[in-house]
Amino acid sequence: MSTPIQNKGYAVLHDSSVNRGSAFTEAQRKAAGLEGLLPAGVDTLELQIARVHTQLNMLDTDLQRYLFLMDLQSRNQTLFYAVLMSDAAKFMPLVYTPTVGEACQKFDHIFRSTRGLYLPISAKGRLQELMSNWPQNDIRFIVVTDGERILGLGDLGVGGMGIPIGKLALYTAVAGVPPELTLPITLDVGTNNQTLLDDPLYLGLRQQRVRGDDYHAFIAEFVDAVQALYPKCCLQWEDFANFNAVSILETYKDKICTYNDDIQGTAGIALAGLYAALRITGQKLTDQRFLFMGAGSAATGIAELISEAMVMEGLTIEEARARNWLFDINGLVESTRTDLADFQKPFAHQHASCKSFVDAINAIKPNGIVGVSTVPKLFNQAVIEAMSKINAQPIIFPYSNPTSRSECTAEEAYKWSSGKAIFASGSPFDPVTLGTKTFVPGQGNNVYIFPAMGMAVLATEAKRVTQQMFIVAAKAVAEQVTQEDLNTGLIYPPQSQILNASLHTAAKVATYVFDNGLARVERPKDIAANIKNLAYKPVYGD
Structure with missing residues (x-):
């Protein structure tokens, strides 16, 4: 829905919430005092979108495209979102990771408008x-x-x-x-x-x-x-x-009503990837062991959510945490270490000191490794080969962002595992062909979780955001991955379908909120239909 036009004249063209640029009709131009301030031609929104696509294609770098899109957001909010939603898979990497990383590094030098x-x-x-x-x-x-x-x-x-x-x-x-x-x-x-x-x-x-x-x-x-x-x-x-x-x-x-996306959103998307990966391996979550490269809040957040999901499938919380291990710059996180923060201690298990990640893999024999170290190339050939000796289909999740910080690339994971790896990364990678098979690497991007969580909160006016809501979201994301996707190695819904995927996930989370007395509004008869009705549509309206 568009915002009603209240300003007059030149000010309208500088209010991004109401500006339509060349899409103002002749009647609207007369009523808003815009005659003479725009070229005579009147565009449709579709024509404006096509023009933006053309303009973006004329630029040389993704940072230039990022700046163009940010300027567009400041000029014409409706057109900005219409462009993004016209091809979400194409534009997400431009307005967020990995391009946003370079934009943040150069923020003070490229600053244009607040x-x-x-x-x-x-x-x-x-x-x-x-x-x-x-x-x-x-x-x-x-x-x-x-x-x-x-x-x-x-x-x-x-x-x-x-x-x-x-x-x-x-x-x-x-x-x-x-x-x-x-x-x-x-x-x-x-x-x-x-x-x-x-x-x-x-x-x-x-x-x-x-x-x-x-x-x-x-x-x-x-x-x-x-x-x-x-x-x-x-x-x-x-x-x-x-x-x-x-x-x-x-x-x-x-x-x-609050949450931390780095801790809980990252955990949710990692758990979603594991649920989908287990559809490939045919194994149970409670039988898995995971080793994390990195022992910060992201690692402990993922480990704790996995543990809580295991509890829902029959383990005690102590048994579940014992299946999740951390490794950091000082080696394996184990109970004799004296340098640990309180939030790391639930995952400091009894074990001999271990300074090599490969040695830790051989000792613990994890089914999957998760990279949240922000240090590139730590999942080297020796690591991937060690995982492949232990597992018929090793789970390899280098989640660190941006791309330059990824623990390994998709090509490395597939090549070094001889095509056995179930792979997902934090940043996007192109498909990889080995022999006659092409693998489609999934992007374990929080974008599958936090926007859907936001829509669920909007629809319910939730009092709190709980851990269980992220488990529900993870299951909702994973259940949308088709067998055809899994056959190519893809363990997340295609990003081309992400709006529908997010609305589906939001409806599942909202149902949980209503079922558990966390909502501050009355439950609608059809939660999914209500969410679709609430969703913003980038159109100019009347």
Whole structure:
């Protein structure tokens, strides 16, 4: 639905929520005082989309295409989403990973126009006042970052704003969440990236990151301001450092409607991949063992959700956690280590010290390995070959983003396993041909989870986002993978069908919310139909 035109004249062309550019009809131009401000020709939305496709094809790099699309979003919101939804598989990598990683790294040098809110810690005590400057009064989804751990790229300060902007664009393009209900926010608490601090073009606070009590008081004030201004809002935490991500989620998960996509969304999409992979191997989840390369919040988040899913299939939580192992820069995470954070300890099992990942594979004999290290090439030939000796069909999930940080490529995994691997990665890879067979690598992208979760929350006005909701979402994603897809090695629904896949997943999660008394609205007779009716459609209307 489009926003009614209230401004007149030139201002209309600079309001992205109402601007239609060359698609304004002659009558609309006369009524809105636009005569003479546009060329005489009148386009359809379809013609505008075709023109944008042509313009994008004239550009040389994906970063240029990203900038073009961001400018389009600032000019004409309806056309922006119409373009994205015209070919979601093509445009998701442009507005989000991997292109958004380069955009965040170069944020201060390519900055053109502002979007969302920037809340500096220097404004502590005034956050609600600053947030009140946002023009929309009904915000249902905030994606917020403090820029400290952007993808696998590290501390990018305010440059991390590209992540909330990109994520919320996908909320709309992939699951139909109305864009006017979304708000990207960056909390600027400084940066420890000296290169940024020395750069005269850096746009954030020029100070070291605030830590400790002052940091958490700032977070608390922010949460209170969100609750005061937007009581129906779901707050998604994004790309915080491990120690802050875990503590923030633990503090607020049972108090407000909130979740951390790096922890829970990543876990959901990994679990979805495992459910689909087990359809290929014919094995039970409770019989699997997994070894994680990386022991941060993403690794423990995935391990915990897998464990909880195993509990639903009959194991105790202790038995389930014992089937999930972590490995980090200091070796295997085991019970004698003294360098572990509290959130890692549930997965610190009794075992001899092990400094080599290949040795850990040979000792633990996992069915699958999951890479969340943000360090490239750690799944080397020796690793893949070791997994292939132990398993007829080893599960290989290098999930680190962007592509430059992936633990291995699709070609490496298939080649070194002689085509035995069940593969999915965090960033996209092209199909791989070995002999006469072509493998289609799946992208274990959170985009299958978080937009659908958002739509489910919108449809139910959920009080909380629970772990069980992510298990429901994982099952809903996996059940949409066809046998034909599985035969090619694809373990996620094709991205060309992602809108339908997201609405299906949202309906399943919403059903769980209603069934478990977590909704704040009355249950509709047809949940799936209600969700489809709520979904944003990028059309100009009357």
